[in-house]
Amino acid sequence: MITPAQVAAGRAATPGWGERLLLNMAGASPMSAAAHAALQAHLALESRWGPMEAAEAAAPRLQALRDDAARLLNAGSDEVAVLGSGSAALGAVWSAWLHTRPMRPGDRVLVGRQEWGGNLATYQRAGASVEVLPCRPDGSVDAEASAAFIDERVRLISLTWLPANGGLINDAAALGRVARAAGVPYLIDAGQALGQLPVDVQALGCDVLKGAGRKHLRGPRGTALLYVRRGFLPQLTPPWVDVQSAPWAAGLREDARRFETSEQPVALRLALQVALAEALELGVDAIAARVQALAAVLRDRLATLGHVQLHDLGRGPRSGLVSFTVAGEAPVATRARLAQRGIHVGANGVPYTPLDMQARGLDAVVRASLSWLHDEEDIERLASAL
Numbered sequence: 601m602i603t604p605a606q607v608a609a610g611r612a613a614t615p616g617w618g619e620r621l622l623l624n625m626a627g628a629s630p631m632s633a634a635a636h637a638a639l640q641a642h643l644a645l646e647s648r649w650g651p652m653e654a655a656e657a658a659a660p661r662l663q664a665l666r667d668d669a670a671r672l673l674n675a676g677s678d679e680v681a682v683l684g685s686g687s688a689a690l691g692a693v694w695s696a697w698l699h700t701r702p703m704r705p706g707d708r709v710l711v712g713r714q715e716w717g718g719n720l721a722t723y724q725r726a727g728a729s730v731e732v733l734p735c736r737p738d739g740s741v742d743a744e745a746s747a748a749f750i751d752e753r754v755r756l757i758s759l760t761w762l763p764a765n766g767g768l769i770n771d772a773a774a775l776g777r778v779a780r781a782a783g784v785p786y787l788i789d790a791g792q793a794l795g796q797l798p799v800d801v802q803a804l805g806c807d808v809l810k811g812a813g814r815k816h817l818r819g820p821r822g823t824a825l826l827y828v829r830r831g832f833l834p835q836l837t838p839p840w841v842d843v844q845s846a847p848w849a850a851g852l853r854e855d856a857r858r859f860e861t862s863e864q865p866v867a868l869r870l871a872l873q874v875a876l877a878e879a880l881e882l883g884v885d886a887i888a889a890r891v892q893a894l895a896a897v898l899r900d901r902l903a904t905l906g907h908v909q910l911h912d913l914g915r916g917p918r919s920g921l922v923s924f925t926v927a928g929e930a931p932v933a934t935r936a937r938l939a940q941r942g943i944h945v946g947a948n949g950v951p952y953t954p955l956d957m958q959a960r961g962l963d964a965v966v967r968a969s970l971s972w973l974h975d976e977e978d979i980e981r982l983a984s985a986l
């Protein structure tokens with residue numbers, strides 16, 4: 601459990617916390633002072649010592665980043681790569697998978713209804729037939745019914761675990777069991793899960809998992825984690841390499857760093873390392889429990905406002921992404937109105953989760969996304985403003 605003292609300490613250690621009420625953690629979270637300090641100290645060292653020399657001094661902490669990421673995911677350090685964005689991570693794996701086994705007419709990619717729009721575009725542009733897996737009445741993916749959808753033409757099953765447009769938590773482990781039984785590669789988009797939910801790639805049964813560092817992990821923008829199962833790596837041949845991913849004499853790296861480039865934003869990675877260590881120290885289980893409890897309070901409170909309609913799917917537990925609309929007001933207008941009062945939420949249109957928004961006839965939703973740093977006063981402030 602996260603104690604009130606830990607919340608107070610976390611807020612005090614977040615520069616600017618309280619100047620604005622930030623409720624857009626699903627977009628990006630503010631970093632802690634320690635993560636900022638790591639980033640700035642490294643930039644300062646680069647200017648004094650030279651960037652290459654400063655990177656040598658940072659090597660142990662860059663290794664710690666891999667080790668911490670592996671701990672976070674219950675993976676091996678060799679199964680982890682650090683990239684610049686969640687989409688770059690997905691694109692790297694997908695293009696390597698196509699490079700190994702080129703697309704044939706009729707190849708299929710099966711997705712959940714809440715799949716991230718960028719993933720859909722990536723699969724479609726490669727010529728795959730993108731097909732939606734069956735949903736349960738609560739909107740979540742129906743893993744058991746999905747088994748019947750799989751045949752030898754399925755190239756990939758791709759699931760956005762926690763959608764960007766609301767509180768649903770898909771049963772990613774159940775779909776993993778189905779994918780494993782069918783022998784089909786299984787990719788989990790954990791963009792909204794990293795740092796918000798415990799992530800155990802063994803229990804999830806996935807071959808690939810990726811997510812950005814800037815959201816619930818509270819790392820800097822321009823960072824992402826990629827996990828690739830050791831046994832799946834030999835099937836992925838990146839279409840292009842560099843001196844690190846495929847050194848001249850040694851050939852293609854055997855570990856997940858075959859997806860990295862030799863040139864890296866070291867300062868960003870060092871900040872991500874601090875953010876990861878802080879999340880691990882606090883405990884992602886404890887973070888999840890607090891965020892889910894706060895989100896339940898927010899949903900209950902919004903339900904008391906007659907003019908606010910909630911749009912979160914799932915029967916629970918639900919994530920810290922709370923989606924709603926205000927009667928007679930477009931979501932962008934609600935966002936602007938709240939911003940004038942120093943309250944910052946997101947307003948999501950169709951492109952982030954097109955299949956789900958279209959299936960539910962939604963044009964846009966307001967999204968308030970919580971972190972463990974929030975409290976019930978923040979929720980009350982949002983509700984009063986609405």
Ligand SMILES: Cc1ncc(COP(=O)(O)O)c(C=O)c1O
Nearest residue numbers: 685686687716764789791792812
């Ligand atoms: C579920 C999900 N997947 C993918 C992405 C895209 O990640 P990135 O912006 O790091 O490429 C997001 C971003 O919000 C997301 O919420």
